[in-house]
Amino acid sequence: MQKDQFLNSGLLKKYLLGIASPIECAKIAALLEINPDWKNQVDMLENKFRHWVKAQNCTFTKKSQLN
Numbered sequence: 001m002q003k004d005q006f007l008n009s010g011l012l013k014k015y016l017l018g019i020a021s022p023i024e025c026a027k028i029a030a031l032l033e034i035n036p037d038w039k040n041q042v043d044m045l046e047n048k049f050r051h052w053v054k055a056q057n058c059t060f061t062k063k064s065q066l067n
């Protein structure tokens with residue numbers, strides 16, 4: 001699998017959302033072991049996703065407190 005395919009795959013999206021199966025997680029782990037330079041990119045995407053989720057939670061909380 002090429003890096004662009006990996007980064008844009010549904011598999012990576014499922015992994016970042018925490019809904020990947022154990023087999024899919026193992027596949028990602030294997031791909032990252034074979035291509036260790038990809039790990040930094042995955043870590044960066046995961047951090048961006050976590051930040052986005054926190055921002056959405058903050059926005060949701062603020063809106064719900066207004067009601």
